[in-house]
Amino acid sequence: MSRRTTPLQDAINHILARRDKNSMLEIKFINSVKGRGIFTLANFKQGDFVVEYRGELIDATEAEHRRNLYPSACSVFMFEFIWKQKTLCIDGALEDGSFGRLVNDEHRTPNCRMKLIEAEGKPHLCLFALKEIAAGSEITYDYGGKEWPWRKKLKIASIPSGQQCVAEPIAHDVEHHVISTDSFTDRELRAECQSSRPTADNSEHEVHSVGGQRGTSSLKELIGEVGVQYQELSPQAFSEELTSEVPQSSRAVPNDSACECTIHRLVFESVKLDKCGICHSPLTAIRWHGLRCKQCRCVWHKICLQTSSEDWDMSDGDVSSDEEYIPNSASDSESSGTELSIELPGPSKNSHAASMPDLCVTFAEKEQTMDVKNNFEHILNDLETTDDLHPDQEPDSSESCQQKTKDACSEKSTVDISQNESPTKSTKLIKSTVNFCFVCGKPQTKFARHLETHVNENAEVAQALQLPKSSKDRKVHLERLRNLGNFKHNSAVKTTGSGCLKVKRISKKSSSSAETYEYYLYCKGMISRKEVSRHMKRCALRPENNAEEKLKDSLWYSIYSIHNVTKGMI
Numbered sequence: 090m091s092r093r094t095t096p097l098q099d100a101i102n103h104i105l106a107r108r109d110k111n112s113m114l115e116i117k118f119i120n121s122v123k124g125r126g127i128f129t130l131a132n133f134k135q136g137d138f139v140v141e142y143r144g145e146l147i148d149a150t151e152a153e154h155r156r157n158l159y160p161s162a163c164s165v166f167m168f169e170f171i172w173k174q175k176t177l178c179i180d181g182a183l184e185d186g187s188f189g190r191l192v193n194d195e196h197r198t199p200n201c202r203m204k205l206i207e208a209e210g211k212p213h214l215c216l217f218a219l220k221e222i223a224a225g226s227e228i229t230y231d232y233g234g235k236e237w238p239w240r241k242k243l244k245i246a247s248i249p250s251g252q253q254c255v256a257e258p259i260a261h262d263v264e265h266h267v268i269s270t271d272s273f274t275d276r277e278l279r280a281e282c283q284s285s286r287p288t289a290d291n292s293e294h295e296v297h298s299v300g301g302q303r304g305t306s307s308l309k310e311l312i313g314e315v316g317v318q319y320q321e322l323s324p325q326a327f328s329e330e331l332t333s334e335v336p337q338s339s340r341a342v343p344n345d346s347a348c349e350c351t352i353h354r355l356v357f358e359s360v361k362l363d364k365c366g367i368c369h370s371p372l373t374a375i376r377w378h379g380l381r382c383k384q385c386r387c388v389w390h391k392i393c394l395q396t397s398s399e400d401w402d403m404s405d406g407d408v409s410s411d412e413e414y415i416p417n418s419a420s421d422s423e424s425s426g427t428e429l430s431i432e433l434p435g436p437s438k439n440s441h442a443a444s445m446p447d448l449c450v451t452f453a454e455k456e457q458t459m460d461v462k463n464n465f466e467h468i469l470n471d472l473e474t475t476d477d478l479h480p481d482q483e484p485d486s487s488e489s490c491q492q493k494t495k496d497a498c499s500e501k502s503t504v505d506i507s508q509n510e511s512p513t514k515s516t517k518l519i520k521s522t523v524n525f526c527f528v529c530g531k532p533q534t535k536f537a538r539h540l541e542t543h544v545n546e547n548a549e550v551a552q553a554l555q556l557p558k559s560s561k562d563r564k565v566h567l568e569r570l571r572n573l574g575n576f577k578h579n580s581a582v583k584t585t586g587s588g589c590l591k592v593k594r595i596s597k598k599s600s601s602s603a604e605t606y607e608y609y610l611y612c613k614g615m616i617s618r619k620e621v622s623r624h625m626k627r628c629a630l631r632p633e634n635n636a637e638e639k640l641k642d643s644l645w646y647s648i649y650s651i652h653n654v655t656k657g658m659i
């Protein structure tokens with residue numbers, strides 16, 4: 090910001106340019122509960138414009154509609170506010186790479202405050218520094234409300250001495266102004282005092298009360314509810330900018346503890362599915378057999394869940410070394426070298442792979458919990474990371490990767506490959522270092538490096554890449570993401586009947602064709618028929634021993650075996 094640019098002008102410049110302060114802010118992954126956050130790379134002065142909460146401006150009706158469609162993890166990005174006596178909403182659910190939407194809540198000692206700025210006749214939400222913010226700090230503001238799940242946790246967690254966990258708000262009177270600018274060229278700011286004080290006429294505002302239910306409260310209640318700390322602001326800080334304080338209580342609050350649902354506990358059941366938590370498509374009002382998370386109550390199409398990056402853990406556990414498996418080549422990346430691609434010989438309807446039910450979810454059409462635990466560390470000791478982030482190298486372009494995939498699919502393997510199933514089912518097994526990206530779907534030979542390009546769009550990517558290189562955690566995360574992308578790819582191959590199936594590993598003993606590979610129940614890796622029972626014993630994603638899971642596993646194996654027997658494969 091130049092010396093003569095006021096914070097407000099600075100904000101408007103950034104608003105109109107749709108630009109963030111990229112040289113002063115960065116996205117960092119904090120932890121699996123909080124996810125990402127925005128951190129400063131430089132100092133901010135009190136009153137400085139920091140970042141805009143960008144998104145789509147929609148009206149209250151549309152906001153309500155979307156809130157019904159969105160899973161709570163998305164609706165938390167909907168920021169409602171009152172502007173010119175209307176309830177509006179900035180929907181920031183889209184992962185658009187902007188910074189504002191990733192700023193986390195801090196209700197006790199926030200360093201920023203949300204203000205309403207009008208530019209070109211439209212309202213914009215901008216964060217301004219409440220105090221000096223040193224480089225390296227996390228940008229925070231008070232989301233308002235008091236029922237956010239993480240705050241509840243704070244209450245019961247130990248609070249550092251000297252700090253109080255104050256969730257109870259104090260009512261404040263708030264001056265409510267809006268600054269407008271007519272155009273980009275006209276930088277003269279015109280103060281347009283909207284409603285300097287709430288009056289009896291305008292004091293009734295429909296808001297989202299805590300807990301995500303709608304309610305009606307007076308503006309005073311509303312302001313009190315959200316604990317706006319207007320008085321803490323130095324009057325000078327905004328003296329020349331009659332920005333309006335944004336009533337933050339109207340921000341969508343999840344219906345329940347969904348935000349805490351880092352791992353979904355899935356149950357099969359008859360659900361009334363009026364929306365899918367992933368594709369958001371309305372389905373049907375009649376009861377439908379689907380999947381539901383016991384914790385957050387989100388529901389999904391089975392297929393969407395299977396192919397999504399939702400945080401139900403689909404880690405590939407079978408990553409331990411095995412002398413019978415083809416070892417990694419020196420150039421292989423992060424264990425991917427042990428994987429092979431199989432070219433599908435024909436249309437999917439003729440292939441066993443295509444006709445096999447999606448066993449990872451369909452075998453148990455009754456309420457069963459898939460409580461997938463994220464504890465694969467112990468079996469990953471033998472993984473060597475060779476393809477880690479090399480910031481000096483550009484990620485593979487999709488073209489070069491596609492070429493690599495092509496090469497991989499056309500190149501003869503050094504492995505002795507049997508084609509003894511039938512001539513029509515002849516399958517080339519090709520050694521391949523290609524993995525499919527679960528975000529963009531493109532084939533990649535340097536998977537971890539490629540993921541860097543998605544770090545701002547996907548929390549799971551951010552989470553994985555934040556972990557120390559060579560750590561077991563990082564390997565687990567990357568393996569899981571790799572597996573997820575390959576699963577998505579394989580699903581598409583099965584559906585279309587063309588392309589190369591990406592499989593997990595091949596045994597030297599095994600004679601392989603596409604028909605002999607199936608997804609394993611838990612990890613979704615494509616495993617050779619001959620390796621299934623072996624894999625079942627080793628798969629890290631197979632839940633801990635318990636009766637229910639054992640039953641489920643043996644059921645899966647029975648169905649799998651029957652299916653193969655009827656196909657004459659066993």
Ligand SMILES: C[S@@+](CC[C@H](N)C(=O)[O-])C[C@H]1O[C@@H](n2cnc3c(N)ncnc32)[C@H](O)[C@@H]1O
Pocket residue numbers: 122123124125126165166190191192193194195239348548
């Ligand atoms: C608007 S998003 C902020 C960006 C988010 N951290 C991410 O990685 O996508 C709001 C979500 O961030 C998390 N969050 C925000 N503030 C938090 C806090 N103080 N403690 C824990 N989680 C928080 C919650 O999951 C919340 O639903």
